[in-house]
Amino acid sequence: MTRRLPGTLVTFEGPGGVGKTTITELVTDLLKADGIAVHSTTQPSDAPLGELARHGTDTYLDMALACLCAADRHHQLTTEILPALAEGKVVLCDRYVASSVVLQQLDGVPLDVVWALNHGVYRPDLVCALNAAPAVVERRLRARGEHSRFERAAGISFREADGYRAATTFLRDQGWPVQVVDCAQDPRTTAGTIIDLIHRTLLESPACP
Template structure:
């Protein structure tokens, strides 16, 4: 893992399809920006060519092929977008990161250790948030929205993803990642976003204290 810490703060948001990641990311970004902080919002897969190939290719690419695409896009996005923003001192809000790879590539039967090998050297987030909750509620949201990938179109997707994200949380913590699980099926999006913004401000305070 990349252990060099940069001036900015990386917040990643992961969770099952339909749990509300994109809405939460937007609300967190807007709230942080209103408070006067420099914020850079992004997502994975990225909007670069590699990312678009991974985003729209889940029916074509599977297993190691998709895992390699997602990892390559992450490494490229870090070098060209995320790390430069962190160097400038921004709070980077990233919709999906390594936790999503652990889950989705795991659903494709790619071993966890292989996913970590492909993601070797990625920048460790200052704060990794995994949104989770009741699988039936998440599934209903997903069906109302429509699936964006073959994973989300699978009939048992929500239950499988909820279970896999719980395992991913444990795996990330074993590697000393700062991970917080947030229940996202009971409170309104604004309340969830406010709780995450509070975590960000706390992390910024701790970071300032560590780097006088």
């Protein structure tokens, strides 16, 4: 098992269009206002590997894309996330392993292969599985604009919703602390709910002073 670090890793998961980026930004601002040291990031990362994964979904398919996403995650952990955790920061990550579990399976890669590719990643202290009615998410996604091959697929929000429900069960079975958070309300209300979960996590952490 990977040694636990002083910081706290919080990840945000959910279908495209559910509001992950907006929620991550709001939570970042609220934590900083509380005087908490925060490092906010995203996956795929802004590194060259991440840029390939982010903008290459029409070029890289199934196993190639799964390997690319996993490689970027391992690299980002080593170069960015783990150092921030070692400094005692709260790291907020927009997408993490659950996104790979869902999207790579939609791309035809078996779950056991996706999990093996991500072997050794740092387990989050809190996984926020953002949830909203698929029809609502689909409308948001089309209004926002599709960013990838996955998001252009018809009915993707419904397929992702099913995928994230299964991923939540799977990750909980692996001992990951997953909390399902309803995003049907105003984003600030959702962010407030997550802030409460983070403060509870910080109080329960053995590394918390």
